[in-house]
Amino acid sequence: MLIKRSDGLILPSDITPRAVFESRRGFIKQLAVGGAASAGLIDMASREAFAQGLNPKLAAKLNPAYSALDKQSAYKDATSYNNFYEFGTDKSDPAQYAGTLKPRPWTVSIEGEVKKPMTLDLDALLKLAPLEERVYRLRCVEGWSMVIPWVGYSFSEIIKKVEPTGNAKYVEFISLADKKQMPGVGSRVLNWPYVEGLRIDEANHPLALLTLGMYGETLPNQNGAPVRMVLPWKYGFKSAKSIVKIRFVKEQPRTAWNQAAPAEYGFYSNVNPEVDHPRWSQASERRIGEDGFLARKRKTLMFNGYSDVASMYSGMDLKKFF
Numbered sequence: 001m002l003i004k005r006s007d008g009l010i011l012p013s014d015i016t017p018r019a020v021f022e023s024r025r026g027f028i029k030q031l032a033v034g035g036a037a038s039a040g041l042i043d044m045a046s047r048e049a050f051a052q053g054l055n056p057k058l059a060a061k062l063n064p065a066y067s068a069l070d071k072q073s074a075y076k077d078a079t080s081y082n083n084f085y086e087f088g089t090d091k092s093d094p095a096q097y098a099g100t101l102k103p104r105p106w107t108v109s110i111e112g113e114v115k116k117p118m119t120l121d122l123d124a125l126l127k128l129a130p131l132e133e134r135v136y137r138l139r140c141v142e143g144w145s146m147v148i149p150w151v152g153y154s155f156s157e158i159i160k161k162v163e164p165t166g167n168a169k170y171v172e173f174i175s176l177a178d179k180k181q182m183p184g185v186g187s188r189v190l191n192w193p194y195v196e197g198l199r200i201d202e203a204n205h206p207l208a209l210l211t212l213g214m215y216g217e218t219l220p221n222q223n224g225a226p227v228r229m230v231l232p233w234k235y236g237f238k239s240a241k242s243i244v245k246i247r248f249v250k251e252q253p254r255t256a257w258n259q260a261a262p263a264e265y266g267f268y269s270n271v272n273p274e275v276d277h278p279r280w281s282q283a284s285e286r287r288i289g290e291d292g293f294l295a296r297k298r299k300t301l302m303f304n305g306y307s308d309v310a311s312m313y314s315g316m317d318l319k320k321f322f
């Protein structure tokens with residue numbers, strides 16, 4: 001597929017020779033080979049891992065067809081500048097307080113309009129489909145962006161397994177809301193649990209990533225351990241973290257941010273430089289890590305540069321369905 005770079009160039013990533021690709025990657029880790037994803041390695045006491053900033057390795061093969069060539073964000077930035085309101089509203093809160101999240105054992109129940117409802121534990125999720133590394137840009141609605149090598153597989157793999165019924169028009173993603181593990185859940189900034197949603201065709205789009213790791217490791221707590229979504233063509237808040245339940249439903253889900261401020265956060269929330277947030281412009285963005293004195297304000301691209309998704313919205317007024 002064609003992935004537009006943030007500088008406006010269009011690169012046919014599927015024909016870029018792998019070697020060129022690899023050498024351009026700012027960050028290459030020799031990933032542990034083979035069964036790293038299996039039980040043993042991910043059983044390390046999560047607290048200790050958090051304290052040491054050490055997450056178990058998670059082996060995955062780069063999928064160049066779905067990877068951006070942008071310079072990758074520093075691991076340090078990606079793990080210390082976060083939005084995860086269950087741990088507080090400051091960018092530094094998740095890295096500071098998410099040590100109390102216990103990502104193992106963990107189960108995700110998948111229910112609603114499906115022929116085969118199921119509850120999957122982490123091992124089952126890790127084995128459900130081959131893990132891929134995908135370097136995605138993530139654009140926060142607040143006007144900053146990062147470039148992160150995620151590890152996971154297309155959410156469509158889950159859809160295939162549970163066999164939605166004809167009534168399944170939307171998918172709802174529900175995050176953990178446990179006061180004991182998440183100090184921010186005591187506050188009333190949002191209606192807990194954090195809920196997000198997609199139309200079923202969006203959920204089936206190969207770019208929609210069921211994410212279990214980043215930078216060759218299992219997900220750090222502050223990034224939504226142990227399992228989250230990453231939807232690179234939508235504003236960051238659509239990518240729900242620490243998911244415990246996935247429901248296939250008939251009606252458009254009532255999402256947390258849409259409920260909190262419907263005029264500001266629409267259900268679709270596709271990245272769109274032409275539709276401003278009521279309180280600020282969305283025409284440009286600041287790439288985290290580029291904020292030295294030569295910092296560039298980057299132009300925000302339609303669908304964050306993931307133009308493949310456009311056909312899902314043909315005929316829709318994207319100003320109305322923002």
Ligand SMILES: Nc1nc2c(c(=O)[nH]1)N[C@H]1C(S)=C(S)[C@@H](COP(=O)(O)O)O[C@H]1N2
Pocket residue numbers: 078081082083084085086138139140141175194222223224235236237238239240241242
């Ligand atoms: N459960 C939950 N998921 C969430 C959030 C949150 O507060 N709670 N914040 C969202 C927002 S606003 C963004 S920009 C991304 C940030 O992901 P990152 O910290 O891994 O970069 O997570 C999204 N997912």
Ligand SMILES: [Mo]
Pocket residue numbers: 083139140141142235236237
């Ligand atoms: Mo965000």
